Amino acid sequence: MDTSETGEWEALAATMRRTLAQNLSAALIVAGNTQGDDDITKMNLTDLNRQTDIARSTLSKLANGKTASGIQANPDLETLCRLAAALNLPPAYLLMSADDWQKLLGALNGLPQALSGSFLSDLTSRATHGDKVRVGLILAEKLKLYPDNNNFKADEEEVGARQDEIDRDIDIRNEMKRRAILTTTAVAQGAAKNRGDLSILTAIGAIVGSSFNKSI
Amino acid sequence: MQNYREDSELMSVLEHASNEDIGLLIDVITDNGKGRMSLDDEVMASLINVKNLVPYPLKQTIAEEIQKFGGNSLVSVFRGGKGVLYKEIVCDVASHVGANFNEKQDVAQIESSILLKIVEKSLDKMSEEEKKDFFDQFGVRYEGVGPVAMAALIGVIRVSGFAFYKMATIVAQATAKALLGKGLTFVATGGLMRGISVFAGPVGWAITGIWTAFDLASPAYRITVPCVIQLAYMRQKALIQECPKCGAVVAKDMKFCSECGQRMSASPLLIENKTIDMDTK
Incomplete structure (x- = not known):
C-alpha cells in the first residue's frame, strides 16, 4: 500500500x-x-x-x-x-466495509472480556466529561491491545536485527493506534444515554480503534 | 477443570512437552504473570506458582484456558463461555491471517501455513542479505521475494520435517522474544542457532504488527496467536531429537546422528515421556 x-x-x-x-x-x-x-x-x-x-x-x-x-x-x-x-x-x-464489520465483530467478541469484573464500570463512573475518552485508552492497555512492544533486544551475538528501524516502526504504529483508539472511542461515546451505555460504547470504541490498520 | 473439552490435538502436544516450553505458554496466558482481564485469579495463581514439573491436571487447565480464549475470538457472545477445540482455533487464526488452508488438512499443516504467513510478512523487514540468508537456511535459492520464492519455501517445508521444525523454531523464538522478552530453552547448534538470532528481530516485528496488519480485532487473538505459534513449534519438536553427543538435530526415527555418527538408541524425548507418565500415575 x-x-x-x-x-x-x-x-x-x-x-x-x-x-x-x-x-x-x-x-x-x-x-x-x-x-x-x-x-x-x-x-x-x-x-x-x-x-x-x-x-x-x-x-x-x-x-x-x-x-x-x-x-x-x-x-x-x-x-x-x-x-x-x-x-x-x-x-x-x-459505507461499512467488510473490514469494518469484522472490527465490530471483534469488538462484540471482546465485550465479555472488556466488561468482566467492575473495572470498566468503575472507570466510566468516575470519569469526568473531559477524560472519559481516556478510559478507552486505559481499557485498550488493560486488554493488552495497546501499545505494541517488540521486546526483542539485539545483544552482541545477535546480529542484523535492524533494531532501530523496527523500534521506530513500532513507535509510529503505536502513535497511530493511540489516535485511532481516542477518536473511535470519542465517536462511540457520543451515543451513550446512560452509564451502562457508556461502558459498552467505550469498549466497542477502544477495541475497534485498536484494530485500526494502516500499513507503514 | 470441569470445562476442559477432550482435545487430542492440544493435549498430545502438552503431554509430552518440556516444562520450559509449557512455561512459555503459561507466560502467554498470564501475560508474563501480570494477569489478564477475564483470567480467573485462582487459575492465574495455580499457573504462575508452578515451578518445576508441570502436573497433568494443570496441563488440562492450560488446555482449557486456550480453548476458552479461542472461544472468545470466535463468535462467542452466545457461546456462554464454553471453549472451542484447538482445531477450530487454528482454523480461525489461519483464516484471519489469510493463510492458505482448508479445514480438512491436519492441524500441523494448518499451523505451518500460519507460520509461513508470518514469515512472508517478516520478509518486509529483512535486508536483501538477510533474505538471502533466510532462504539459504532452507536450501532455497533466493532471487527476489515473490510468489516463486515463497512457493519454493512452502515446498521445502511440506516435505522436510526438519525444515518445518527450523521454521517453527525461528518463528516461536522470535514470538517469545518479541512478546515476552525471553527466548525458548533449547539446545541448538551451528546454522540453526544463527538463523534464529538473525531473524528474531524482523519476525518479532511482524508478530507485534500481526494484530493490526491482519484485522485480528478481538483481544483474544493476543493469546491464541502466540499459543498457536508456540504449540506449532512444540508439535514439531516432538518429532525430532537432539544428538546427546553433539547437539545436532536429527529426525526422531534416525538411528545415528547425521553430524557425528553417535548412536541415537535412547532418545532423550522418550526418557522425558517416561518421567511424565510415572508422575501422572
Missing part, C-alpha cells in the same frame, strides 16, 4: 467506492417492492432512479464504482442520504 499522504486517502477512497458498490448491490437484490407478500424481489436501477431522483447514469456509476469510460464515482452526502432513504438503511451502513 502506498504510504505517502495523498496515496493514503486515495486508497481509502478506492475501498469506499468498492464498498458502496457492493453494499448497494447487496441491498438492491432484496429491496424490491413486494406489495406485502413474502417474496423477496429485486429493485432495479430504474426503480431506484424513480425513488431517489438520482440520474440513472449516476446510479450505474455508483453501482459499478466507475463509469464505462473510467470516471470514478464520488457521491456527495445528499446522494448517499437519498440512497439510504430509498433503501431504508442507515447511510453509514452503505
Whole structure:
C-alpha cells in the first residue's frame, strides 16, 4: 500500500467506492417492492432512479464504482442520504466495509472480556466529561491491545536485527493506534444515554480503534 | 477443570512437552504473570506458582484456558463461555491471517501455513542479505521475494520435517522474544542457532504488527496467536531429537546422528515421556 499522504486517502477512497458498490448491490437484490407478500424481489436501477431522483447514469456509476469510460464515482452526502432513504438503511451502513464489520465483530467478541469484573464500570463512573475518552485508552492497555512492544533486544551475538528501524516502526504504529483508539472511542461515546451505555460504547470504541490498520 | 473439552490435538502436544516450553505458554496466558482481564485469579495463581514439573491436571487447565480464549475470538457472545477445540482455533487464526488452508488438512499443516504467513510478512523487514540468508537456511535459492520464492519455501517445508521444525523454531523464538522478552530453552547448534538470532528481530516485528496488519480485532487473538505459534513449534519438536553427543538435530526415527555418527538408541524425548507418565500415575 502506498504510504505517502495523498496515496493514503486515495486508497481509502478506492475501498469506499468498492464498498458502496457492493453494499448497494447487496441491498438492491432484496429491496424490491413486494406489495406485502413474502417474496423477496429485486429493485432495479430504474426503480431506484424513480425513488431517489438520482440520474440513472449516476446510479450505474455508483453501482459499478466507475463509469464505462473510467470516471470514478464520488457521491456527495445528499446522494448517499437519498440512497439510504430509498433503501431504508442507515447511510453509514452503505459505507461499512467488510473490514469494518469484522472490527465490530471483534469488538462484540471482546465485550465479555472488556466488561468482566467492575473495572470498566468503575472507570466510566468516575470519569469526568473531559477524560472519559481516556478510559478507552486505559481499557485498550488493560486488554493488552495497546501499545505494541517488540521486546526483542539485539545483544552482541545477535546480529542484523535492524533494531532501530523496527523500534521506530513500532513507535509510529503505536502513535497511530493511540489516535485511532481516542477518536473511535470519542465517536462511540457520543451515543451513550446512560452509564451502562457508556461502558459498552467505550469498549466497542477502544477495541475497534485498536484494530485500526494502516500499513507503514 | 470441569470445562476442559477432550482435545487430542492440544493435549498430545502438552503431554509430552518440556516444562520450559509449557512455561512459555503459561507466560502467554498470564501475560508474563501480570494477569489478564477475564483470567480467573485462582487459575492465574495455580499457573504462575508452578515451578518445576508441570502436573497433568494443570496441563488440562492450560488446555482449557486456550480453548476458552479461542472461544472468545470466535463468535462467542452466545457461546456462554464454553471453549472451542484447538482445531477450530487454528482454523480461525489461519483464516484471519489469510493463510492458505482448508479445514480438512491436519492441524500441523494448518499451523505451518500460519507460520509461513508470518514469515512472508517478516520478509518486509529483512535486508536483501538477510533474505538471502533466510532462504539459504532452507536450501532455497533466493532471487527476489515473490510468489516463486515463497512457493519454493512452502515446498521445502511440506516435505522436510526438519525444515518445518527450523521454521517453527525461528518463528516461536522470535514470538517469545518479541512478546515476552525471553527466548525458548533449547539446545541448538551451528546454522540453526544463527538463523534464529538473525531473524528474531524482523519476525518479532511482524508478530507485534500481526494484530493490526491482519484485522485480528478481538483481544483474544493476543493469546491464541502466540499459543498457536508456540504449540506449532512444540508439535514439531516432538518429532525430532537432539544428538546427546553433539547437539545436532536429527529426525526422531534416525538411528545415528547425521553430524557425528553417535548412536541415537535412547532418545532423550522418550526418557522425558517416561518421567511424565510415572508422575501422572
